[in-house]
Amino acid sequence: xxxxxxxxxxxxxxxxxxxxxxxxxxxxxxxxxxxxxxxxxxxxxxxxxxxxxxxxxxxxxxxxxxxxxxxxxxxxxxxxxxxxxxxxxxxxxxxxxxxxxxxxxxxxxxxxxxxxxxxxxxxxxxxxxxxxxxxxxxxxxxxxxxxxxxxxxxxxxxxxxxxxxxxxxxxxxxxxxxxxxxxxx
Numbered sequence: 001x002x003x004x005x006x007x008x009x010x011x012x013x014x015x016x017x018x019x020x021x022x023x024x025x026x027x028x029x030x031x032x033x034x035x036x037x038x039x040x041x042x043x044x045x046x047x048x049x050x051x052x053x054x055x056x057x058x059x060x061x062x063x064x065x066x067x068x069x070x071x072x073x074x075x076x077x078x079x080x081x082x083x084x085x086x087x088x089x090x091x092x093x094x095x096x097x098x099x100x101x102x103x104x105x106x107x108x109x110x111x112x113x114x115x116x117x118x119x120x121x122x123x124x125x126x127x128x129x130x131x132x133x134x135x136x137x138x139x140x141x142x143x144x145x146x147x148x149x150x151x152x153x154x155x156x157x158x159x160x161x162x163x164x165x166x167x168x169x170x171x172x173x174x175x176x177x178x179x180x181x182x183x184x185x
Contacts, residue, residue, distance in 0.1 A: 031063065
């Protein structure tokens with residue numbers, strides 16, 4: 001039973017780490033990356049579709065993304081969707097290709113992005129601690145119902161703590177990589 005609780009906690013913590021990695025993709029660096037546009041939705045025949053499903057997004061050079069829509073009439077909608085996305089990007093159209101130049105990061109914007117990355121990392125840590133609390137509550141419930149002994153309860157809580165520590169260190173590692181990436185000039 002404790003192993004099932006531990007397994008469930010591990011799966012939930014892994015989802016939290018995955019969510020953090022996705023959030024970090026949206027915090028842009030000075031380099032062009034198609035991942036920055038992953039959250040952009042474009043109106044397409046009455047429903048909102050992810051940009052990658054209506055256009056080809058490529059890296060043209062280190063600081064420029066090129067977007068080529070599958071259908072020419074989509075160009076204005078894609079431009080509008082990018083402008084509305086609050087990413088601070090300015091699309092330029094030439095023919096049926098939309099180009100986005102990544103503005104170089106100033107010291108001030110780098111610090112803002114690092115602050116945002118740290119906030120995301122802290123949200124992940126809180127999520128991990130909540131998962132730990134839930135798992136420990138489940139273990140205490142088993143003790144209360146006399147399905148496990150006190151020694152098994154302590155052992156289970158230690159196992160949950162070790163799993164939590166492992167995932168918290170993974171959050172710290174992801175954060176330090178993102179900070180290093182942001183501070184690169």
